[in-house]
Amino acid sequence: MKRLTILMALIIPLFLCTSWGFFAHQRINNLAIFTLPTGIIGFYKKNIKYITEHAVDPDKRRYADTLEAPRHYLDVENYEKDIDSIPEKWNDALAKYGLKHLNTNGIVPWQIQRTYFSLVKAFAARDSIKILKYSADLGHYIGDAHVPLHTTANHNGQLTNQVGIHAFWESRLPELFSTNYNFVVGKANYIKNPLKQAWKILKHTHSLVDTVLTFEAKLAATFPSDKKYSFSERNNTVLKQYSLEYSKEYHNQMNKMVERQMRAAILEIGSYWYSAWVDAGQPELKNLVRLEMNPEDKKAADHIEKKYQQGTVIGREF
Numbered sequence: 001m002k003r004l005t006i007l008m009a010l011i012i013p014l015f016l017c018t019s020w021g022f023f024a025h026q027r028i029n030n031l032a033i034f035t036l037p038t039g040i041i042g043f044y045k046k047n048i049k050y051i052t053e054h055a056v057d058p059d060k061r062r063y064a065d066t067l068e069a070p071r072h073y074l075d076v077e078n079y080e081k082d083i084d085s086i087p088e089k090w091n092d093a094l095a096k097y098g099l100k101h102l103n104t105n106g107i108v109p110w111q112i113q114r115t116y117f118s119l120v121k122a123f124a125a126r127d128s129i130k131i132l133k134y135s136a137d138l139g140h141y142i143g144d145a146h147v148p149l150h151t152t153a154n155h156n157g158q159l160t161n162q163v164g165i166h167a168f169w170e171s172r173l174p175e176l177f178s179t180n181y182n183f184v185v186g187k188a189n190y191i192k193n194p195l196k197q198a199w200k201i202l203k204h205t206h207s208l209v210d211t212v213l214t215f216e217a218k219l220a221a222t223f224p225s226d227k228k229y230s231f232s233e234r235n236n237t238v239l240k241q242y243s244l245e246y247s248k249e250y251h252n253q254m255n256k257m258v259e260r261q262m263r264a265a266i267l268e269i270g271s272y273w274y275s276a277w278v279d280a281g282q283p284e285l286k287n288l289v290r291l292e293m294n295p296e297d298k299k300a301a302d303h304i305e306k307k308y309q310q311g312t313v314i315g316r317e318f
């Protein structure tokens with residue numbers, strides 16, 4: 001008992017992950033490749049390892065770059081009561097709220113648009129390194145835009161006594177249950193207006209926030225509190241996480257929401273990649289111009305990796 005008490009003091013809650021968790025982000029980027037048509041799928045398949053592994057680069061950048069955090073979310077309530085009142089275009093939003101407000105409360109739809117244009121440019125230049133970088137990044141931001149708790153000021157349940165729910169929903173649930181999901185999502189479509197589409201995604205995602213939070217609150221109120229968490233010991237520290245029983249119950253109550261959001265993210269990512277290629281004039285993707293990182297980019301990437309390994313997020317956790 002005493003030992004347990006000491007260990008309890010060292011508890012590391014397994015809540016300290018971000019955005020879909022590494023596992024789900026990598027799976028989503030990986031599966032998006034299979035939505036692509038001929039002309040483009042070959043290139044992505046050849047680089048499947050890169051697209052998968054680098055799905056989490058934007059989260060790693062949060063350890064090195066002060067500007068990175070707000071690119072992953074948008075706290076709707078901190079802008080407007082009604083999401084439809086937020087100006088869709090960056091310049092209009094900038095004029096209305098100012099840069100500081102934007103960088104505090106999140107910019108994910110505009111980040112999707114920005115990364116999309118970088119990808120179109122990379123395709124037009126037939127620069128394979130940049131195509132891969134921006135594809136992986138774009139996949140990440142689109143993935144984040146599908147997570148309800150990335151669209152609310154109550155992003156980790158901190159306003160409703162539900163701290164931990166962020167990683168519970170986006171990391172723990174997919175890690176436990178996604179092997180049973182159906183990931184056949186069909187073929188990528190051409191997106192006419194990448195910014196409008198980003199807002200469409202975000203508005204739908206935000207409409208799910210209430211369900212995500214209320215169902216967990218209700219479950220917490222009825223579930224035996226001593227069975228809510230499980231503890232496991234590793235290297236003299238106790239890891240605390242939502243128990244399997246609790247996770248199962250919540251997952252059932254979500255009624256496939258996590259699966260639907262992962263499926264939607266996969267199809268959207270494929271569609272954005274495909275559209276960027278079309279907008280660049282459908283360049284031939286064999287024998288591309290640049291195949292190696294230049295030394296400066298390599299140095300920057302190494303720096304981010306080092307900062308990430310040291311492990312301090314700049315800005316907020318979620």
Ligand SMILES: [Zn+2]
Nearest residue numbers: 019059072144
């Ligand atoms: Zn993220």
